Amino acid sequence: MAASGGYNYRYGSQRGALRVDRPLSVNSNPKSSVKSKSLPASGPRRNSTGSTGGGGATGAAASKNDNTGVLGRVRVALRLRPRNAEEMVADADFADCVELQPELKRLKLRKNNWDTDTYEFDEVLTEFASQKRVYEVVAKPVLESVLEGYNGTVMAYGQTGTGKTYTLGQLGEEDTAARGIMVRAMEDILADVSLESDSLSVSYLQLYMETIQDLLDPANDNISIVEDPKTGDVSVPGASLVEIRDQQSFVELLRLGEAHRFATNTKLNTESSRSHAILMVNVKKSVKGKDSALSSQNGNNSHMVKSLKAPVVRKSKLVVVDLAGSERIDKSGSEGHTLEEAKSINLSLSALGKCINALAENSSHVPVRDSKLTRLLRDSFGGTARTSLVVTIGPSPRHRGETASTIMFGQRAMKVENMLKLKEEFDYKSLARRLDIQLDKIIAEHERQQKVFEDEMERISIEAQNRISEVERNYTDVLEEERLKYQKDYMESIKKLEEQLVMTQRKHGSEKITNGHEDDGFNVASSKESCRLHVEEIDDLTKLLQKETMLRKAVEEEVHNLKSQLTQWKRSEAAGKSEILKLRKMLEDEEHQKEKLEGEIARLHSQLLQRSFEADETSQQLDRSGAEKIGALESLMTQVRKPQLKDSGNEEKASIAKLFEQVGLQKILSLLEAEDNDVRIHAVKVVANLAAEEANQEKIVEAGGLTSLLMLLKNSEDETIHRVAAGAIANLAMNEINQELIMTQGGISLLSMTAANGEDPQTLRMVAGAIANLCGNDKLQNKIRGEGGIKALLGMVSCGHPDVLAQVARGIANFAKCESRASTQGTKTGKSLLIEDGALAWIVQNANNEAAPIKRHIELALCHLAQHEVNAKDMITSGALWELVRISQDCSREDIRTLAYRTLTSSPTFQAELRRLRIDN
Numbered sequence: 001m002a003a004s005g006g007y008n009y010r011y012g013s014q015r016g017a018l019r020v021d022r023p024l025s026v027n028s029n030p031k032s033s034v035k036s037k038s039l040p041a042s043g044p045r046r047n048s049t050g051s052t053g054g055g056g057a058t059g060a061a062a063s064k065n066d067n068t069g070v071l072g073r074v075r076v077a078l079r080l081r082p083r084n085a086e087e088m089v090a091d092a093d094f095a096d097c098v099e100l101q102p103e104l105k106r107l108k109l110r111k112n113n114w115d116t117d118t119y120e121f122d123e124v125l126t127e128f129a130s131q132k133r134v135y136e137v138v139a140k141p142v143l144e145s146v147l148e149g150y151n152g153t154v155m156a157y158g159q160t161g162t163g164k165t166y167t168l169g170q171l172g173e174e175d176t177a178a179r180g181i182m183v184r185a186m187e188d189i190l191a192d193v194s195l196e197s198d199s200l201s202v203s204y205l206q207l208y209m210e211t212i213q214d215l216l217d218p219a220n221d222n223i224s225i226v227e228d229p230k231t232g233d234v235s236v237p238g239a240s241l242v243e244i245r246d247q248q249s250f251v252e253l254l255r256l257g258e259a260h261r262f263a264t265n266t267k268l269n270t271e272s273s274r275s276h277a278i279l280m281v282n283v284k285k286s287v288k289g290k291d292s293a294l295s296s297q298n299g300n301n302s303h304m305v306k307s308l309k310a311p312v313v314r315k316s317k318l319v320v321v322d323l324a325g326s327e328r329i330d331k332s333g334s335e336g337h338t339l340e341e342a343k344s345i346n347l348s349l350s351a352l353g354k355c356i357n358a359l360a361e362n363s364s365h366v367p368v369r370d371s372k373l374t375r376l377l378r379d380s381f382g383g384t385a386r387t388s389l390v391v392t393i394g395p396s397p398r399h400r401g402e403t404a405s406t407i408m409f410g411q412r413a414m415k416v417e418n419m420l421k422l423k424e425e426f427d428y429k430s431l432a433r434r435l436d437i438q439l440d441k442i443i444a445e446h447e448r449q450q451k452v453f454e455d456e457m458e459r460i461s462i463e464a465q466n467r468i469s470e471v472e473r474n475y476t477d478v479l480e481e482e483r484l485k486y487q488k489d490y491m492e493s494i495k496k497l498e499e500q501l502v503m504t505q506r507k508h509g510s511e512k513i514t515n516g517h518e519d520d521g522f523n524v525a526s527s528k529e530s531c532r533l534h535v536e537e538i539d540d541l542t543k544l545l546q547k548e549t550m551l552r553k554a555v556e557e558e559v560h561n562l563k564s565q566l567t568q569w570k571r572s573e574a575a576g577k578s579e580i581l582k583l584r585k586m587l588e589d590e591e592h593q594k595e596k597l598e599g600e601i602a603r604l605h606s607q608l609l610q611r612s613f614e615a616d617e618t619s620q621q622l623d624r625s626g627a628e629k630i631g632a633l634e635s636l637m638t639q640v641r642k643p644q645l646k647d648s649g650n651e652e653k654a655s656i657a658k659l660f661e662q663v664g665l666q667k668i669l670s671l672l673e674a675e676d677n678d679v680r681i682h683a684v685k686v687v688a689n690l691a692a693e694e695a696n697q698e699k700i701v702e703a704g705g706l707t708s709l710l711m712l713l714k715n716s717e718d719e720t721i722h723r724v725a726a727g728a729i730a731n732l733a734m735n736e737i738n739q740e741l742i743m744t745q746g747g748i749s750l751l752s753m754t755a756a757n758g759e760d761p762q763t764l765r766m767v768a769g770a771i772a773n774l775c776g777n778d779k780l781q782n783k784i785r786g787e788g789g790i791k792a793l794l795g796m797v798s799c800g801h802p803d804v805l806a807q808v809a810r811g812i813a814n815f816a817k818c819e820s821r822a823s824t825q826g827t828k829t830g831k832s833l834l835i836e837d838g839a840l841a842w843i844v845q846n847a848n849n850e851a852a853p854i855k856r857h858i859e860l861a862l863c864h865l866a867q868h869e870v871n872a873k874d875m876i877t878s879g880a881l882w883e884l885v886r887i888s889q890d891c892s893r894e895d896i897r898t899l900a901y902r903t904l905t906s907s908p909t910f911q912a913e914l915r916r917l918r919i920d921n
């Protein structure tokens with residue numbers, strides 16, 4: 001059910017994945033990996049693109065616009081149940097009210113004995129058609145699309161007892177030939193997916209009296225439907241989601257669902273023919289680069305980006321719907337049902353009929369929101385799924401009226417056109433995980449290398465130092481030794497010479513005395529002798545001198561050697577130092593590389609943001625291709641945005657600065673009051689985008705932007721405008737001055753009004769976010785409460801969406817913190833305004849909420865409230881004391897745990913109560 005192709009703008013962070021829809025190629029995957037041995041090439045497969053009756057995909061449609069998908073008409077098969085035992089007897093004398101001509105795909109409905117009406121279907125299945133053939137004709141084409149990445153629906157419609165459940169849900173455990181579509185479809189899916197890289201999960205629901213019950217967990221009996229306004233995807237996050245690994249466990253699950261359905265129905269005093277059963281099979285398959293539409297579209301040039309490509313996944317969904325018996329539409333009132341039941345049983349079924357009529361007639365309004373069934377099936381009829389409907393009839397002429405109305409339903413459904421879209425998206429979460437791991441590895445490696453370098457340097461320098469000092473030591477030792485030896489030798493030589501001299505002198509003296517008395521001849525001889533002795537002595541001395549000289553030379557050489565060794569060591573020390581410098585440089589380069597990588601990741605994140613914004617833009621453009629008025633602003637936006645994609649850096653800021661320059665803030669703000677709603681939507685998105693930048697906030701407020709945004713909440717009726725404006729106000733409300741401005745301009749009542757009219761949880765989330773920011777202002781406490789701020793927050797919790805609850809919880813925590821501060825400073829006396837306004841019950845109820853942010857805010861709020869004795873009594877009666885006790889014992893955050901414990905022990909009222917109940921804390 002096509003209807004409002006939702007568009008969503010979220011300020012701030014972007015969650016989830018960017019989606020690109022790709023048309024289904026007409027001839028895509030002719031050999032599907034699903035094994036369909038018995039399927040003749042020209043058999044039912046021919047119709048798998050829905051070509052019968054002119055609704056099939058065409059090449060022209062596929063190539064006209066890459067973002068629109070291809071047409072895929074809803075295919076309708078008619079199945080006739082064989083006569084049952086009762087009919088054999090009761091109708092024995094009557095002819096069947098229908099006559100089938102399967103080869104012509106026709107059915108003749110007898111009007112009376114002489115007249116018939118003829119109808120054509122995509123397939124006509126006689127009472128002899130086997131379950132296998134029904135599966136191949138009705139479900140197989142849908143299944144193949146699901147495995148290629150498209151959503152698919154198989155639905156059965158018809159009077160009770162005509163074989164809907166037999167066709168879809170038969171388990172066929174005794175007789176495998178009787179297995180129905182659900183079991184056969186799972187068999188084919190399991191054969192196609194890889195359990196290592198893909199994932200497969202199942203939810204099984206029952207819709208009765210406009211409440212959705214979980215057939216896999218019957219206690220879970222009020223599940224809400226969540227629509228992603230951006231992608232139009234419908235989901236039931238509250239339902240159990242069971243991973244499927246093999247066929248056996250799936251059959252077990254179906255049996256369990258059936259048992260629960262029986263039990264629930266007994267309890268509710270109903271029967272399966274009054275409720276709708278819905279099986280949802282989610283298939284997530286990873287896609288090889290070359291097979292992916294996204295990878296080929298994403299022509300980014302950056303080398304870095306190429307190496308950091310996000311993996312692509314296809315997330316498709318098969319929905320199998322076993323509707324309640326169609327006869328109830330008319331008879332529910334007359335069969336004694338209560339009024340309420342009659343209304344709701346058929347609210348869904350008649351809403352489905354109305355939607356299909358509207359879609360068949362191409363009506364501009366399709367009342368999708370009238371019932372839960374039509375909301376759940378919005379993608380199946382007029383949406384992006386491939387849909388096959390089997391209408392079941394019985395042969396008995398007694399039910400001619402029912403049979404005719406079933407046939408007419410089928411005929412109208414055949415006119416519904418869907419626009420198939422590939423559910424392919426980038427898996428940014430896994431890319432981010434991969435990048436984180438890579439970065440961690442680089443950092444660890446870098447640190448390891450740095451450590452190795454430092455250790456090596458230290459080792460080299462210590463070694464060099466040791467060697468130098470060793471050489472120096474050796475050198476001085478040798479020098480000293482040589483000097484001593486030399487000195488000793490020298491002294492000895494001198495001593496010897498002196499002795500010689502004394503001896504010579506002594507000889508001369510005695511010779512002179514004897515010369516006067518002895519013979520002259522004798523004298524001559526003795527003086528010759530003494531002369532020879534002298535000459536010998538001189539020779540000895542000369543030799544000694546030569547020896548000494550040689551020794552000295554050797555020592556000098558040694559010294560020279562040591563000196564040259566020393567210079568060599570000094571040189572190698574210098575080389576070591578330059579090596580250190582080189583390694584330091586390498587370390588710096590590594591550091592630089594790391595910074596670059598981090599920058600690249602940041603840029604990727606911002607591109608992701610940018611892409612999603614663009615995707616929003618594009619989808620909106622498609623929604624209203626005629627709206628040319630926004631052209632100027634649009635082209636300006638893209639003009640500003642385009643270069644960002646190619647060129648990285650400070651793109652975000654640059655583009656916003658450029659937008660200011662080119663258009664002027666005043667002009668943008670004036671467009672907020674434009675006549676044309678589309679122009680206003682566009683302008684408010686631009687302003688919200690600007691307001692998300694802290695640097696722009698002051699300018700926007702100065703130029704009156706805040707006032708204009710508040711006026712939009714008041715004057716516009718468009719939810720998109722409300723949501724985006726509230727988002728912008730939430731951003732502006734982070735600043736204290738703006739908070740006061742918002743209050744003086746009646747912000748609380750405008751935000752409350754927006755919340756009261758809002759349907760989209762994201763609108764409520766923005767509003768709650770804005771009020772939560774205001775709640776953090778100490779000066780505004782009384783005013784916020786006086787203008788109904790607390791009540792407005794509490795009013796939003798009924799929507800149940802966890803994002804909204806988290807904001808409400810944050811607001812309450814902020815408020816409680818400010819109050820607690822004021823009480824401590826003595827500026828506030830009396831009970832907490834939160835308690836006065838009845839917030840305590842919700843606080844207690846959600847203190848243990850499974851969503852971590854909600855739980856944490858509420859735990860904090862409880863601690864703040866508990867710090868003041870005036871609140872203690874209320875906290876005891878409301879059960880908050882128990883939550884405090886629990887927080888003090890098992891809160892995962894130690895600071896909160898201690899705060900709770902301290903608060904408990906310091907409050908006399910709490911202590912008295914605990915003593916009364918004999919609980920030690």
Ligand code: ADP
Pocket residue numbers: 080081082127158159160161162163164165166167273325392
């Ligand atoms: P519905 O779900 O439409 O109320 P069921 O699937 O419960 O109808 O079928 C009613 C009865 O008819 C069951 O006993 C079922 O086994 C039998 N039945 C239905 N269709 C066939 C068929 N094509 N061949 C044999 N038995 C059938």
Ligand code: MG
Pocket residue numbers: 161164165166272273322
């Ligand atoms: Mg049934």
